[in-house]
Amino acid sequence: ASLEDEPKLNLKIYFCHAYSAWERGSNENFNKLLREFIPKGISLHHFTDEEMIEATKSINLRVREVNDYQSAEEIYQKMKN
Template sequence: MSLHPEFTLATDMPVYFCDPRSPWQRGTNENTNGLLRQYFPKGTDLARHEPERLDAVAAELNSRPRKTLGWEIPAERLAKLLAPAS
């Protein structure tokens, strides 16, 4: 993230860095960690799992509807955002 100033200029989107030891500032991250623990207990060394297994878990999590997206899956929302306005 050392290039965050360039990213902000190019996209007109500011970059926010959370304060250390402040999990309430990283809600989505903390929620995702909880979802991952349904598959891998805390402290699991993910390097011990086959890439195919990790990809399958990622695909399953990414296909879950999100309340924050109006119960759409992330790919649906991204497609809407990238679709040309008509």
């Protein structure tokens, strides 16, 4: 599923300038978390779709202080309902 499949979420999409990492804070944080599963310098082509999905699920199930100690998955499910 993708966000396009969830029109009732009413999400805003923001675009950042190229080479402006400070404009993409949450994206950079996600990349840091992803590096726990995929070391920097290793091509993503070495990983199966299933491995990528499992890594993403693991990250989305982590509780985070910024989310008031909820996981991204919990927040997503609340928004869906």
